[in-house]
Amino acid sequence: MGILEGKKGLVLGLANDKSIAWGVAQACKREGAELGFNYLGEQLEKRVRPLAEKVDAKLIESLDVSDDAQLDAFFAKVKEQWGELDFMVHSIAFANKDALRNPFSHATRADFQLALDISAYSFIACAQRAAPLMKEGGSMLTMTYLGAERAVPGYGMMGVAKAALEASTRYLAQDLGTQGIRVNAISAGPIRTLAASAVGDFRKLMEKSARGSMLGRNVSQNEVGNTTAYLLSDMASGVSGEVHYVDAGFHVGAGDPGIE
Numbered sequence: 629m630g631i632l633e634g635k636k637g638l639v640l641g642l643a644n645d646k647s648i649a650w651g652v653a654q655a656c657k658r659e660g661a662e663l664g665f666n667y668l669g670e671q672l673e674k675r676v677r678p679l680a681e682k683v684d685a686k687l688i689e690s691l692d693v694s695d696d697a698q699l700d701a702f703f704a705k706v707k708e709q710w711g712e713l714d715f716m717v718h719s720i721a722f723a724n725k726d727a728l729r730n731p732f733s734h735a736t737r738a739d740f741q742l743a744l745d746i747s748a749y750s751f752i753a754c755a756q757r758a759a760p761l762m763k764e765g766g767s768m769l770t771m772t773y774l775g776a777e778r779a780v781p782g783y784g785m786m787g788v789a790k791a792a793l794e795a796s797t798r799y800l801a802q803d804l805g806t807q808g809i810r811v812n813a814i815s816a817g818p819i820r821t822l823a824a825s826a827v828g829d830f831r832k833l834m835e836k837s838a839r840g841s842m843l844g845r846n847v848s849q850n851e852v853g854n855t856t857a858y859l860l861s862d863m864a865s866g867v868s869g870e871v872h873y874v875d876a877g878f879h880v881g882a883g884d885p886g887i888e
């Protein structure tokens with residue numbers, strides 16, 4: 629029997645088969661969960677729907693997390709479909725490319741608000757709508773990166789958004805803990821995805837991460853997916869408010885030993 633047998637959960641942020649959300653979806657399905665997905669716009673629906681169908685999705689609906697009306701409509705459909713919810717994975721981030729490429733000190737108010745809204749506030753917005761459906765308690769999880777706590781070249785604005793996301797994880801955990809809802813984050817090492825392509829010199833970042841990690845390599849979507857399944861499951865019933873690293877041990881090292 630899988631560790632998520634009988635559980636119903638949302639995986640938000642699937643774009644294609646390179647997405648971290650796809651690693652999550654496959655692991656959760658393998659462990660016995662029933663899944664629901666969102667997609668952002670018709671363009672992505674073409675990619676998301678066939679993938680979601682592969683893991684027998686019970687719900688595949690449009691959702692732009694920057695729009696409160698769409699959030700309300702999406703979670704109303706979740707309620708209609710299942711009536712209750714056991715878990716929610718938030719694997720969503722966005723920043724304007726220029727905001728990541730330009731010097732950080734040139735950040736505009738609009739770019740800052742957009743990055744923080746979609747990459748951090750949206751987790752709170754989803755959590756406040758998912759929590760009432762978690763009648764028997766539940767588990768929520770978001771995806772973050774080391775750039776939240778260290779100044780990683782090329783990550784600037786997104787690092788600030790991830791810092792807000794990690795703090796939000798702790799405060800959501802505090803707020804929802806009394807309802808038996810656990811809230812955690814996974815800090816994943818760099819993985820080549822659509823979102824990652826916005827980060828300046830991502831190839832170099834991946835090389836450095838592999839060289840500086842304990843395992844001497846980078847991690848995969850599947851490894852992040854497996855750890856997600858554990859954190860969503862009752863196996864992690866005593867874990868909340870945590871940022872859990874899935875980065876082959878990079879964050880405990882002194883960095884890239886082969887630094888040029």
Ligand code: NAD
Nearest residue numbers: 641642643647648692693720721771773818819821822823
């Ligand atoms: P991805 O591009 O596959 O996923 C990002 C998702 O965010 C996409 O599905 C996109 O549709 C969605 N999204 C963006 N704006 C949205 C909006 N307004 N409404 C709804 N959805 C929206 O890339 P990914 O790397 O799988 O990213 C997933 C998460 O993992 C992100 O939070 C990212 O910051 C985080 N992360 C990624 C890495 C990495 O190296 N790839 C490392 C650590 C953390």
